[in-house]
Amino acid sequence: MAMTRVVLGDMVLSKNLPPGATLCAVFSLIGVVIVVVGFVLRINPLLVVTVAGLATGIAGGLGPLEVVAAFGKAFITSRYVAIVWLVLPVIGLLEDAGLKERARAVVSRLRAATTTRVLLVYFAIRQITAALGLTSLGGHAQMVRPLIAPMAEGAAENQYGELPPATRNRIRANAAAVDNVALFFGEDIFIAIGSILLIKGFLDQNGVHVEPFQLAIWAIPTAVCALIIHCTRLLLLDRRLRKELSQDSKRA
Amino acid sequence: MITLEHIYWLTGLMMAGVSIVNWRDRSNRRRFNNTAFWGIYGITFLIGTELPDLVNGFLLIAMVLVASIRGLGQGADDSSRREREESARRWGNKLFIPALTIPIVTVAGTIAFKRLTINGTPVVDVKQVTVISLAIATIVALAIGIVLLRPSPGAPIREARRLLDAVGWAAVLPQMLAALGALFALAGVGNVVSNMAQRWIPLDTPFVVIVTYAIGMALFTMIMGNAFAAFPVMTAGIGLPLIVHKFGGDPTVMSAIGMLSGFCGTLMTPMAANFNIVPTALLELPDENAVIKVQIPTALILLAANILLMNFLVFRR
Numbered sequence: 241m242a243m244t245r246v247v248l249g250d251m252v253l254s255k256n257l258p259p260g261a262t263l264c265a266v267f268s269l270i271g272v273v274i275v276v277v278g279f280v281l282r283i284n285p286l287l288v289v290t291v292a293g294l295a296t297g298i299a300g301g302l303g304p305l306e307v308v309a310a311f312g313k314a315f316i317t318s319r320y321v322a323i324v325w326l327v328l329p330v331i332g333l334l335e336d337a338g339l340k341e342r343a344r345a346v347v348s349r350l351r352a353a354t355t356t357r358v359l360l361v362y363f364a365i366r367q368i369t370a371a372l373g374l375t376s377l378g379g380h381a382q383m384v385r386p387l388i389a390p391m392a393e394g395a396a397e398n399q400y401g402e403l404p405p406a407t408r409n410r411i412r413a414n415a416a417a418v419d420n421v422a423l424f425f426g427e428d429i430f431i432a433i434g435s436i437l438l439i440k441g442f443l444d445q446n447g448v449h450v451e452p453f454q455l456a457i458w459a460i461p462t463a464v465c466a467l468i469i470h471c472t473r474l475l476l477l478d479r480r481l482r483k484e485l486s487q488d489s490k491r492a
Numbered sequence: 493m494i495t496l497e498h499i500y501w502l503t504g505l506m507m508a509g510v511s512i513v514n515w516r517d518r519s520n521r522r523r524f525n526n527t528a529f530w531g532i533y534g535i536t537f538l539i540g541t542e543l544p545d546l547v548n549g550f551l552l553i554a555m556v557l558v559a560s561i562r563g564l565g566q567g568a569d570d571s572s573r574r575e576r577e578e579s580a581r582r583w584g585n586k587l588f589i590p591a592l593t594i595p596i597v598t599v600a601g602t603i604a605f606k607r608l609t610i611n612g613t614p615v616v617d618v619k620q621v622t623v624i625s626l627a628i629a630t631i632v633a634l635a636i637g638i639v640l641l642r643p644s645p646g647a648p649i650r651e652a653r654r655l656l657d658a659v660g661w662a663a664v665l666p667q668m669l670a671a672l673g674a675l676f677a678l679a680g681v682g683n684v685v686s687n688m689a690q691r692w693i694p695l696d697t698p699f700v701v702i703v704t705y706a707i708g709m710a711l712f713t714m715i716m717g718n719a720f721a722a723f724p725v726m727t728a729g730i731g732l733p734l735i736v737h738k739f740g741g742d743p744t745v746m747s748a749i750g751m752l753s754g755f756c757g758t759l760m761t762p763m764a765a766n767f768n769i770v771p772t773a774l775l776e777l778p779d780e781n782a783v784i785k786v787q788i789p790t791a792l793i794l795l796a797a798n799i800l801l802m803n804f805l806v807f808r809r
Binding site for chain 2: 318322
């Protein structure tokens, strides 16, 4: 029912287009559908994305070989995303020499260290440095895996002894989440970041002129909210760990 | 001038090395799959720029088939936790030096390379300065690590192999999704979605429009995996015509908070693989949605906060 309304509405609007063009427009959503279904059914995401890409291209009116070529071209131009993997040789080398174990040991000597405090400190540093434009002072491969996650785990081990696997995994997931939340809601305060430039460029094209500095200022209220919300949740995490792990030790 | 192309060669060489180490590793039952996967990936870095688009497309499909039909395996890890603890005691805090070199040199490079020129030509491609600085920082850090630890000659590439195989196909997913985003844009997926929103939702009070814009940014970011793709679509479809032109809202406030509403969506979607899926692989978590699950409460509360903030701030004049 709803679908018909869209198609009919579009036809009224797009009188000048050849018949069938509107149906094509709705078909172009097939890629979105494939991605959602694929992720829900837990099919290998690489395969899902490839099929979604090919289907989207064909729905958009490309021939089979043209789609493969378009996909290849888009893949090649997106290679910069993978450059972060260049950190692996040195991180691997340091891990083999005991970097994670050392990070744990350093934290275990600080008696005041708890998982929450480790993550709160990292959150604050990450958000503030991102707000100053230093977005590369973090990251999952460079900081979270070799340093932050082991420190957060080490602090919990220090308090409660050996951790059950589920708890260990929850602490790691939280370490990764801290990096993301602090980065996303810090970087927009810096005026030369990609998203601010994109906003300015897009609004300029549409005849609306804004100042990057003003955009950065209006990112601050949300940044403060993010800090309050996520840090409150980290405090709750400490309470949850205490409850779970002290029960565990009673049982044992 | 150092350009992105040089960094791609370096990445390609690393992938080729990973491929060779895999080929020689008999402890991995699927070693030839790994060899083929990282080998083809290496080719796309080394000569992808020269190859025709169609060939690159077929290389990509070959990688996907290798990874999804029989899957990738993982070789044996040769160091024990006990050995590493001993080594950690031996090296002490020196181990942190190369690790912290990476962010420090990246930041320093980002700042310095913008100004550094020889005879008027910049030393690095200024447009790509952050990524190139990161690559240079990893080389500096690796050099310091080698001088400090004196590992066997092949150790860095063997270690890269260990980590890259632990991450597996997820290492390529962010790049694939970026390519998918480009195809979505080509097919005009964005316009279809914003047309639907305009038809289905009664957009005649400012608050409903703001809610639609903010939630639309989050949802559309979840679909595309990237707030940058959602912003032009939602802002052209709903933000500018309704919030700014019809109801007289401030475009600066709307855009700033709108983009951040999109970032709330980024926290909740597997499509933002480099932020949400790759870390679960890197941290060896069994549940690939573990990071998303931790982030959803923050994202939803923050999205609600954004809606209220926008409602109070955008019409403040």
